Amino acid sequence: MTSIISLKKVRCKNCHKCIRSCPVNSIMYKDDQAQIMPEQCVLCGHCINTCPQNAKTVLSDIFKIRGYIKNGVVTVVSIAPSFSGLLERADLVSAVLKKLGFTYVHETSQGAALVSAEYSRLLELGTMDNMITTCCPTINMLLEKYYPDLLPMMAPVVSPMIAHAKLLREQYGPEAKIIFAGPCISKKEEARDPRHAGLIDAVLTFEELIGWVQESGIDLDSLTSVPFDNPSPKSARMYPVTSGIVTTLLAQEGFHGYKPLCVDDVENCKALFDDLRKGSIHGCFIEVNACPGGCINGPVAGHSTGRFSAQLSVEEYTGGEKTEFPELPRGRDLSMTFADASIRENMPTEEEIRKILRRIGKETREDELNCGACGYSTCREKAVSIFQGKCEPTMCLPYMKELAQSLSNSILKVTPNVIFVVDEDLRIREFNEQAERVFGITRKEALDTYLYELIDTADYEHIIQNRSAYLDRVVSYDNLGITFSANILYMPEQRMVLGILKDITKEEQDRAHQHRLRMDTISMAQKVIDKQMTVAQEIAGLLGETTAETKVTLSKLKDMVSEEG
Numbered sequence: 001m002t003s004i005i006s007l008k009k010v011r012c013k014n015c016h017k018c019i020r021s022c023p024v025n026s027i028m029y030k031d032d033q034a035q036i037m038p039e040q041c042v043l044c045g046h047c048i049n050t051c052p053q054n055a056k057t058v059l060s061d062i063f064k065i066r067g068y069i070k071n072g073v074v075t076v077v078s079i080a081p082s083f084s085g086l087l088e089r090a091d092l093v094s095a096v097l098k099k100l101g102f103t104y105v106h107e108t109s110q111g112a113a114l115v116s117a118e119y120s121r122l123l124e125l126g127t128m129d130n131m132i133t134t135c136c137p138t139i140n141m142l143l144e145k146y147y148p149d150l151l152p153m154m155a156p157v158v159s160p161m162i163a164h165a166k167l168l169r170e171q172y173g174p175e176a177k178i179i180f181a182g183p184c185i186s187k188k189e190e191a192r193d194p195r196h197a198g199l200i201d202a203v204l205t206f207e208e209l210i211g212w213v214q215e216s217g218i219d220l221d222s223l224t225s226v227p228f229d230n231p232s233p234k235s236a237r238m239y240p241v242t243s244g245i246v247t248t249l250l251a252q253e254g255f256h257g258y259k260p261l262c263v264d265d266v267e268n269c270k271a272l273f274d275d276l277r278k279g280s281i282h283g284c285f286i287e288v289n290a291c292p293g294g295c296i297n298g299p300v301a302g303h304s305t306g307r308f309s310a311q312l313s314v315e316e317y318t319g320g321e322k323t324e325f326p327e328l329p330r331g332r333d334l335s336m337t338f339a340d341a342s343i344r345e346n347m348p349t350e351e352e353i354r355k356i357l358r359r360i361g362k363e364t365r366e367d368e369l370n371c372g373a374c375g376y377s378t379c380r381e382k383a384v385s386i387f388q389g390k391c392e393p394t395m396c397l398p399y400m401k402e403l404a405q406s407l408s409n410s411i412l413k414v415t416p417n418v419i420f421v422v423d424e425d426l427r428i429r430e431f432n433e434q435a436e437r438v439f440g441i442t443r444k445e446a447l448d449t450y451l452y453e454l455i456d457t458a459d460y461e462h463i464i465q466n467r468s469a470y471l472d473r474v475v476s477y478d479n480l481g482i483t484f485s486a487n488i489l490y491m492p493e494q495r496m497v498l499g500i501l502k503d504i505t506k507e508e509q510d511r512a513h514q515h516r517l518r519m520d521t522i523s524m525a526q527k528v529i530d531k532q533m534t535v536a537q538e539i540a541g542l543l544g545e546t547t548a549e550t551k552v553t554l555s556k557l558k559d560m561v562s563e564e565g
Contacts, residue, residue, distance in 0.1 A: 004041075004043055004188050005036050005047065005056055005057070005058060006036075006059070007033065007035060007056060012053065012055045017052060018034050018046075019374070020372070020373065021046040022046060022047055023046065024266075025040075025381075025385065027047060028391065029390070029392055029395055030392075034055075039343060040343055042138050043185045043186035044138050044186070045298070061179075061188075061203055061204060062204065065179055065204055068177045069101035073176075073177050074104075074172060074177065075177045075179060076102070076105075076168050076177070076179070077097050077102045077105045078161065079097070079105065079107060079181045080182030080240065081108060081109045081112065081295075082183050082206075082314065084237065085296045085314040086301050086310055087206065090317055091225045092220055092223050094225075095223045095226040096213060096220070099218055100212065102179070103176075108180070108182070109233035110164050110231075110233050110236075111163035111165070112135075112233065112248070114160075115334065116249060116252065118155075118334050120252055123249075123256045126256060128152075128153065129153070129283065130285075132150070134154050134159060135245065136159075136186075136289050136290050137186040137187060137190040138290035139269055139288045142290070144338055148340035149277065150277065151338050151340065153276065153286075156335050157334055157335065158334050158336045159190065160239060161190065162336075163334050165178050165200050167332075177201040177202065181209055182205070182206065183296070183298025183299070184295060184298045184299070185299050186290075187203050188203045195337075206298075206302040207301070207302035241293065241311045242293055242294045243260075244287075244314075246260045246262055246287050261281075261284045261285070261286045261287070263289075264288070272288070296314060346387075347387075348387040353387070356386050356387060359393050361399045367379075369398055371397075374396055376391075379396075382395070382396065412433070413432070415432065417502050418432070418435045418439075418499070418501035418502075419434070419500050420435050420451070421496050421498050423496050423497075424464050424495055427450050428447055428451055429447070438480065438501075438503070441454075464490065464497060470487070470488040472487065473485070474486070482503055482505050483508045484501040485501070485504045487500045
């Protein structure tokens with residue numbers, strides 16, 4: 001079956017925020033992605049609202065619903081009572097829905113009134129030690145999956161949505177399409193629960209409804225109020241706020257000796273259930289809701305108003321009139337059976353837990369910070385999750401931070417290069433040990449110093465101004481008597497400059513020495529060449545004189561022979 005919440009993988013950025021926010025640790029971290037485990041999820045919506053990248057999406061029925069309307073099918077809306085605190089112009093809600101094309105519009109509060117009557121009947125019977133309300137499907141799933149031993153305390157009654165759907169199905173027949181509209185994600189799962197097959201055809205969130213109205217361009221000022229197609233349920237409209245069920249029952253016959261207790265927010269409900277497990281609570285009628293403040297703070301409410309102003313709007317809309325519970329017609333069954341849906345997972349041995357903890361730097365009990373940054377309450381709980389393949393060791397943020405700092409510090413400590421970081425004002429922000437030795441000041445002193453107090457910063461100012469870099473630039477600082485090969489880099493995300501200076505003084509001295517040797521050699525060669533040229537010229541001069549004398553002698557001899565001949 002398709003998951004109610006899905007992930008846009010391209011948007012998941014490894015922030016782990018959804019994992020930390022999940023109250024039941026039902027999000028697996030695998031292949032660098034956060035993946036929801038539907039069989040363990042209770043659809044509280046925390047992951048959707050906390051995801052900074054909008055990487056989570058909710059399964060939508062809106063195109064199915066539009067198809068019903070387009071095809072002329074009879075459509076009946078059951079709208080959650082929280083509409084009066086969340087939707088603009090509550091007095092026009094029925095008119096707007098009919099403008100969109102819905103055939104009939106009813107308030108889910110009708111179903112809430114029926115459920116209240118069932119609760120009142122059970123309270124009067126007084127056979128249950130404690131009675132936990134079952135209107136919130138998220139809390140119902142929490143109990144079935146994680147507290148199955150508390151199932152006998154759950155009121156064996158369907159939710160207002162299901163009670164109302166049964167009423168509407170009787171009224172409009174099997175061919176009509178019944179659509180629930182509300183601020184809740186878990187209602188989608190409840191609607192497709194096999195135990196309620198054939199009752200709800202689609203679920204429309206308030207977020208989707210608001211977007212649909214805006215897209216259609218309906219002018220609210222041009223509409224006139226249209227009544228709902230149901231009699232007023234009055235006090236049952238208080239269901240979407242904290243203590244709404246208790247308030248409704250108080251308006252009727254009271255609690256028949258039970259003590260009312262109202263708890264909202266998943267974490268608070270978990271704490272309550274832990275107390276119930278201990279057997280420390282008795283004789284209570286317990287109203288529970290997954291969302292802080294009640295349904296008006298649902299994960300897909302789509303409102304911009306605060307939950308307290310929404311609560312005031314609900315109370316104002318409801319009014320103080322007392323309303324009798326409707327009589328339950330014979331044949332309508334509002335009972336509900338809840339079942340153990342807990343997951344039995346493999347558990348590691350103590351030695352396997354210790355081995356995993358050692359992998360993430362938890363050598364002793366004192367190393368177990370139990371900070372909860374990974375999303376798990378304790379380091380041991382996380383180790384169990386690693387064993388079960390739900391998460392990875394790298395999700396331990398303190399360990400990874402310590403490891404990164406250790407590696408970073410080790411690199412900065414052992415490198416022979418001078419490394420420092422300055423901000424755009426040239427204030428020193430990082431200063432390694434080699435820099436301390438070269439500049440003769442401690443890191444603590446350097447962090448209160450500007451770079452221009454130590455060296456000429458013309459190059460750094462140029463780089464800051466142009467967001468550029470200098471690579472392998474040879475610079476000499478006379479005040480230090482050192483020559484460096486400098487790599488100066490601008491870091492745009494941090495708006496800082498990183499300087500890495502390699503001491504090449506000896507190399508430069510050796511290079512200068514080699515240069516002098518070469519120049520001396522060239523000079524000596526030039527002297528030899530000059531001397532050789534001088535000798536050659538002298539030899540040439542001597543050879544020239546001898547040749548001339550020979551020529552004169554031979555010429556005379558020639559003339560003598562000629563004369564004698």
